[in-house]
Amino acid sequence: MFGRHSIPFRLEDSGISIETRRNEKFTIYERISPYERVEKRLGFTEGALTVNPVEPVNLPQEVTGAVEFHFTPIAVMPLSEVEVFLTFPVETGVFSGTGDNFTLIDVFSLAQPKYSLYGSPERGIITRHVETGVSNDVPTVNPLEEGVLSLRIRNAGRDWVWVSRAVFESSSLRIFYGPHAAMSAEMVVYSRLLGETWVSKTPPAKGMQEALRVYQTRRSLIPEKPSYLMEYGVGD
Amino acid sequence: MVFDSLSSPIIGTVTPLDILVFGIAVLVTVIIARIVAIYLKKALGDRVDPTELDKLVKVIQAVIVIIGVYAALPSFDIQLADMLVVGGTLGLVAAFASQRIVSNLGSGLFVIAERPMKPGDNVAIGSVSGTVEQIRVLSTIIKTYEGVYVRVPNEKVFNSEIINYVANVARRFEYTIGISYGSDAEAAIQIIESLLKAHPFVLAHPAPSVFVEELADSSVKIRVFIWAPSRVWWSVRTEMLWEIKKALDEAGIEIPFPQRVVTIAEGARVEVAHAPAEEGDR
Numbered sequence: 001m002f003g004r005h006s007i008p009f010r011l012e013d014s015g016i017s018i019e020t021r022r023n024e025k026f027t028i029y030e031r032i033s034p035y036e037r038v039e040k041r042l043g044f045t046e047g048a049l050t051v052n053p054v055e056p057v058n059l060p061q062e063v064t065g066a067v068e069f070h071f072t073p074i075a076v077m078p079l080s081e082v083e084v085f086l087t088f089p090v091e092t093g094v095f096s097g098t099g100d101n102f103t104l105i106d107v108f109s110l111a112q113p114k115y116s117l118y119g120s121p122e123r124g125i126i127t128r129h130v131e132t133g134v135s136n137d138v139p140t141v142n143p144l145e146e147g148v149l150s151l152r153i154r155n156a157g158r159d160w161v162w163v164s165r166a167v168f169e170s171s172s173l174r175i176f177y178g179p180h181a182a183m184s185a186e187m188v189v190y191s192r193l194l195g196e197t198w199v200s201k202t203p204p205a206k207g208m209q210e211a212l213r214v215y216q217t218r219r220s221l222i223p224e225k226p227s228y229l230m231e232y233g234v235g236d
Numbered sequence: 237m238v239f240d241s242l243s244s245p246i247i248g249t250v251t252p253l254d255i256l257v258f259g260i261a262v263l264v265t266v267i268i269a270r271i272v273a274i275y276l277k278k279a280l281g282d283r284v285d286p287t288e289l290d291k292l293v294k295v296i297q298a299v300i301v302i303i304g305v306y307a308a309l310p311s312f313d314i315q316l317a318d319m320l321v322v323g324g325t326l327g328l329v330a331a332f333a334s335q336r337i338v339s340n341l342g343s344g345l346f347v348i349a350e351r352p353m354k355p356g357d358n359v360a361i362g363s364v365s366g367t368v369e370q371i372r373v374l375s376t377i378i379k380t381y382e383g384v385y386v387r388v389p390n391e392k393v394f395n396s397e398i399i400n401y402v403a404n405v406a407r408r409f410e411y412t413i414g415i416s417y418g419s420d421a422e423a424a425i426q427i428i429e430s431l432l433k434a435h436p437f438v439l440a441h442p443a444p445s446v447f448v449e450e451l452a453d454s455s456v457k458i459r460v461f462i463w464a465p466s467r468v469w470w471s472v473r474t475e476m477l478w479e480i481k482k483a484l485d486e487a488g489i490e491i492p493f494p495q496r497v498v499t500i501a502e503g504a505r506v507e508v509a510h511a512p513a514e515e516g517d518r
Binding site: 059070113118 | 280404407463
């Protein structure tokens with residue numbers, strides 16, 4: 001389903017169908033997914049729409065700019081690093097436009113959204129909660145439901161640390177797609193209470209294409225945060 | 237003739253022409269400030285948070301007007317140092333003459349500096365509850381939940397207890413649900429927990445809590461504590477309560493009315509006396 005599709009087109013996968021039809025003045029966009037049907041009129045009849053995975057913070061409505069992964073605790077030796085594969089919920093965005101000027105038409109997901117609080121109610125942040133398993137290799141996923149995050153965890157401290165959480169700023173998320181959605185990220189742990197995370201801007205595997213981001217369509221003047229400082233702990 | 241009368245001093249060396257020039261200069265800067273504000277709102281409207289944009293525009297407008305006034309002052313042939321002395325004296329006189337205004341002004345500055353709330357927050361200030369529309373220097377504007385405009389003097393804001401419902405990113409709310417003694421409380425708890433798990437905005441951490449709180453007169457009281465993002469807590473609260481009610485009904489778990497079991501002792505006689513009917517009732 002992911003990719004750029006010339007109007008008119010029809011896509012169908014995992015119980016979701018997307019169709020664009022031309023009439024005299026408009027293009028009718030229709031998406032049918034379990035429990036939901038969306039129809040929109042687009043003010044053009046020529047061109048193409050891009051369908052790709054987007055930052056998973058848009059559904060059912062945007063309340064946060066952070067994604068928090070919860071996983072089985074991993075013990076990391078001092079001054080060592082490990083690489084693990086996690087999964088993340090895929091939200092699929094449909095965009096119209098070309099170059100740097102595009103807009104979000106629709107966003108949908110097969111994943112059940114859940115939110116959480118990282119830190120205290122006074123100083124913490126609301127996060128998209130992702131409960132994930134930990135794999136040694138790239139796990140098999142349904143591309144419309146889950147993506148794969150390869151996370152390299154480096155313990156820069158002098159003590160052993162149990163890591164079971166990783167929080168990312170959504171504006172820094174760079175999602176790539178091929179057979180499935182994927183990201184690669186790094187996490188440096190300074191202590192059990194402090195860590196820093198960032199997402200790589202290079203594709204996790206050859207042939208993967210970078211996805212358009214919802215964040216870019218906002219044209220926000222607030223600069224992107226390249227990394228996120230986890231000040232409320234890296235474990236449970 | 238007209239020019240002569242405009243050029244003749246009326247206060248010290250200040251002529252009507254000076255006042256005219258000053259007025260036109262200030263008017264022009266105000267117009268420029270407004271044009272700049274419209275341009276900024278058009279250019280940045282979809283990129284900057286509306287409340288922040290509002291502040292930015294006001295600051296820029298104020299700077300433009302101050303520059304305009306400063307630029308127009310030479311038409312009066314006034315030294316800035318003299319103005320400061322005169323302004324200071326006048327300020328002192330005005331302060332004594334209008335203590336309430338000064339008190340509101342001082343309170344406003346403290347409220348702005350302390351930032352117990354910001355535009356858009358849901359608050360209760362004394363007896364007024366609603367959404368903060370504007371925090372001005374002399375007063376704070378609240379739009380109540382009924383849509384009514386309320387102007388609260390800053391002195392009152394400063395001296396009142398301020399409850400800000402959205403200052404923290406998350407907040408807790410609770411329900412007490414009574415089920416009948418004949419119903420299975422454990423099943424009811426499981427049903428409620430599964431509903432809470434399925435709702436996106438019932439936060440995973442801090443986790444919700446569901447437990448039997450009290451064996452009351454008419455029902456077993458189940459207490460539910462839920463944490464939700466402050467921005468959406470009210471909709472979560474209303475949605476979840478109805479979802480719980482529907483799910484318990486579907487599972488056959490009764491939410492009873494208050495009731496009292498009356499046992500009449502064996503052999504006791506109850507006599508019911510009927511009052512004689514009134515004339516008008518016949």
